Amino acid sequence: MTxxxxxxxxxxxxxxxxxREDTARGQWVVLGPERMFVPDEIALEVLRLLDGTRSVDGIVDELAARYAAPRGEIAADVASLLRELAEKGVVQA
Structure with missing residues (x-):
């Protein structure tokens, strides 16, 4: 259960x-036991903010300020992405 x-x-x-940054391929990757995937640009921005101290709200605030985007849209996108990554076992609370 997630x-x-x-x-x-x-x-x-x-x-x-x-x-991790895969310099040979010029891209960022998420590595785990027996799996690897390449996050898209949006997922990469969120993953970079997972520092163990920042809340989901903090991540949303940072992205909304960085991109001057509507907070509600950012919040919905971040929640959806984190839920998907949690279901895949990549992220935990």
């Missing part, structure tokens, strides 16, 4: 998951 991520949750990469 933990529910709320606005106050502090998401982080799940145990064994790592965000």
């Amino acid at each position: 933990a529910v991520l709320t606005p106050d949750s502090i998401p982080r990469l799940a145990r064994g998951m790592k965000l």
Whole structure:
């Protein structure tokens, strides 16, 4: 069962998951036990903000300020992305 991520949750990469730059291919990858995937630009921006201290709301605030985008849209996109990554075992609260 996947933990529910709320606005106050502090998401982080799940145990064994790592965000690394693959310089040979010129892209960022998420590595885990027996799996690897290449995040798109939006997912990469969110993953880079998973520092173990920032809440979901903090991530949304940072992205809304950085891109001068409507906070509500950013919040919905971040929640959806984190939920999907949590279901895949990449992120946990």
